[in-house]
Amino acid sequence: MFYHLKFQIMEKIDLTKMSASELEELLKQKKEQERAELLKNRDAYESLRAQVVGRIKKRARSVAMEVKALYDETRNETTAFYEVMREYGQLRCEGQMSYAISDADFKIEVRSNRVKGFDERADVAAAKLVEFLRTWIKEAEKGSADPMYQLAMSLLERNKYGDLDYKSISKLYELEDRFNSEEYSDIMKLFRESNVVIKTAVNYYFYDLTDMGVWQKVEPSFNRM
Numbered sequence: 172m173f174y175h176l177k178f179q180i181m182e183k184i185d186l187t188k189m190s191a192s193e194l195e196e197l198l199k200q201k202k203e204q205e206r207a208e209l210l211k212n213r214d215a216y217e218s219l220r221a222q223v224v225g226r227i228k229k230r231a232r233s234v235a236m237e238v239k240a241l242y243d244e245t246r247n248e249t250t251a252f253y254e255v256m257r258e259y260g261q262l263r264c265e266g267q268m269s270y271a272i273s274d275a276d277f278k279i280e281v282r283s284n285r286v287k288g289f290d291e292r293a294d295v296a297a298a299k300l301v302e303f304l305r306t307w308i309k310e311a312e313k314g315s316a317d318p319m320y321q322l323a324m325s326l327l328e329r330n331k332y333g334d335l336d337y338k339s340i341s342k343l344y345e346l347e348d349r350f351n352s353e354e355y356s357d358i359m360k361l362f363r364e365s366n367v368v369i370k371t372a373v374n375y376y377f378y379d380l381t382d383m384g385v386w387q388k389v390e391p392s393f394n395r396m
Contacts, residue, residue, distance in 0.1 A: 276380040287337040292365035
């Protein structure tokens with residue numbers, strides 16, 4: 172029966188005096204200790220990761236809700252004030268959609284642009300394309316990690332109004348030769364046929380008046396700060 176061999180890093184052990192079985196037991200204990208340390212470190216890492224993501228997730232979702240509330244409030248307030256501007260003859264011309272309102276040190280700019288859009292057939296085309304892509308990745312070597320699949324899926328993302336983006340869908344047309352599929356071409360044809368609507372996109376911009384008397388844009392997105 173062997174003595175229990177506890178491995179200690181700083182302890183000197185004369186390995187030449189140990190039997191093969193004792194050496195094997197010592198090596199086993201060493202591996203168990205390393206495995207325990209590895210698990211301990213991994214648990215600590217995963218715990219820290221969960222804490223970091225959890226804190227940012229909570230704050231990011233809260234800020235996103237605040238920004239959405241700001242957008243809704245800005246849209247409702249400026250839409251109502253637009254009618255007041257029209258009633259008091261403050262519009263340059265009939266049908267003017269872009270304008271700015273301000274006080275002593277803050278300005279709100281409303282910009283309206285006519286953009287190309289899609290009718291309800293685009294929703295059908297988008298659903299068919301998602302199904303096509305899911306089937307396609309089953310045979311693709313890289314699966315869902317394939318750059319072409321990821322690009323096509325990202326181009327189907329909708330804007331803040333819930334509409335498909337004209338420029339993004341146009342890029343899908345460029346992938347037609349690369350997919351080289353009759354089904355994909357039929358879906359692109361449906362997209363092209365649905366591109367018959369002209370819509371109005373409204374964007375809102377905020378400005379602070381600096382000490383130098385210059386209007387400086389206030390960006391709600393911290394990526395632009």
